[in-house]
Amino acid sequence: MEDEAAVRNLLCAVFGDSEDDSGEDGIFSERQWEHVEEVEGLWICRDFLSNHEQQELIDDIEAVESWFTNPNENQAMRFGGLPLWALNLSALVHSCVLEEQLSKRSKILAREVISREPLFDQMIVNSYKPLEGIGAHVDLLRFEDGIVILSLVSSRVMTFKSCEDGSRKVGVLLRPGDLLVMSGEARYGWTHEINTNPAQQIWDGVPVPQESRISVTLRRLCRQN
Numbered sequence: 001m002e003d004e005a006a007v008r009n010l011l012c013a014v015f016g017d018s019e020d021d022s023g024e025d026g027i028f029s030e031r032q033w034e035h036v037e038e039v040e041g042l043w044i045c046r047d048f049l050s051n052h053e054q055q056e057l058i059d060d061i062e063a064v065e066s067w068f069t070n071p072n073e074n075q076a077m078r079f080g081g082l083p084l085w086a087l088n089l090s091a092l093v094h095s096c097v098l099e100e101q102l103s104k105r106s107k108i109l110a111r112e113v114i115s116r117e118p119l120f121d122q123m124i125v126n127s128y129k130p131l132e133g134i135g136a137h138v139d140l141l142r143f144e145d146g147i148v149i150l151s152l153v154s155s156r157v158m159t160f161k162s163c164e165d166g167s168r169k170v171g172v173l174l175r176p177g178d179l180l181v182m183s184g185e186a187r188y189g190w191t192h193e194i195n196t197n198p199a200q201q202i203w204d205g206v207p208v209p210q211e212s213r214i215s216v217t218l219r220r221l222c223r224q225n
């Protein structure tokens with residue numbers, strides 16, 4: 001299929017070519033999109049990046065950017081002028097969402113979001129130590145609809161709470177390589193948080209091992225009228 005070929009070509013351009021694309025550490029991931037039924041507009045792309053791709057990205061983040069070499073630093077932000085690796089990541093999000101929307105008629109991002117240029121122009125990279133998290137929040141309204149978060153290194157449960165009815169809570173397990181996409185209701189009508197209550201780090205009755213974690217959030221600033 002043409003779209004699949006386009007995504008493969010983009011991956012080759014970003015992460016290089018490999019003869020082994022089948023094993024766990026193969027270049028190409030086995031992407032699987034899941035809609036979180038309870039929260040409209042919340043999607044997770046499982047294995048968005050393969051182990052190899054994740055490692056390449058972590059190397060870029062840690063070495064190329066020299067971020068987080070100081071243990072007291074845990075957040076890095078960029079507005080506009082995104083580094084090449086983030087532009088490549090953004091291009092990959094674009095192709096993968098588009099491919100899924102065209103092939104399965106899934107509505108992951110609205111037409112005006114997926115067709116805007118650039119898709120993202122702001123980035124936050126968060127580095128978490130074990131047991132660290134982020135408080136419940138809705139992303140600032142100065143950012144447009146359509147926000148993605150890539151999880152790296154280790155898993156965490158992220159909890160969504162309805163802004164209208166705080167008793168409506170939905171947990172999602174984010175594994176290394178997973179991409180979370182929030183739009184519409186999920187972006188504006190639910191808060192998201194990690195680890196504000198460590199007891200939440202239980203998934204299917206089993207504790208989620210608390211290791212360091214890195215996340216990359218891509219968003220776009222609202223244009224001034």
Ligand SMILES: O=C(O)CCC(=O)C(=O)O
Pocket residue numbers: 124126134139149192215217
């Ligand atoms: O680290 C995460 O997965 C969430 C990041 C986030 O919500 C934020 O930076 O606003």
